[in-house]
Amino acid sequence: LLRRAWKEFPETPWGQRAFLLIQRDCSTPELGCRGPNCFQPVIRQGEKFLRDYPDTPFRTEQIYHLALAYDTWWSLSQAGPNDPTAEGAQVDNESGKRARMQAIDLYEELIRVAGGGPEAQVGQLSLPRLKLGLATGERAFFCAS
DSSP: OHHHHHHHOTTSHHHHHHHHHHHTOTTOGGGTOOSSOTHHHHHHHHHHHHHHOTTOTTHHHHHHHHHHHHHHHHHHHTOOTTOGGGTTOOOOHHHHHHHHHHHHHHHHHHHHHHTTSHHHHHHHHHHHHHHTTOOOOOOTTOOOO
């Protein structure tokens, strides 16, 4: 039902809400998830979503998803070779550094637009570690199973 709402009614709030819920499912073929690195399709599709629907009422939530996805990318790039929480990750340090900067920008944007909301609170907790170049341990949209 979620896939149908998104595919048939993407310009409606119901279709857009369905899209955000679909992003959380690693087995969703619409996002292009193949293997554990679902944070990359979430980023591609999420950025496209914001370009296609700049006035969506779910902008803050999509920015939050993007921030988590980039934070995951960064954190996985910092994981050690024996880290079981990063098994199957296909990231390198250079792309991780770029992802870190994107995560910082997105969390800062959340703090500006979401005020004291829960998304902004996550950003406030993650930003210090990101700015110091420390891994956050984030694993959103990383599907190990």
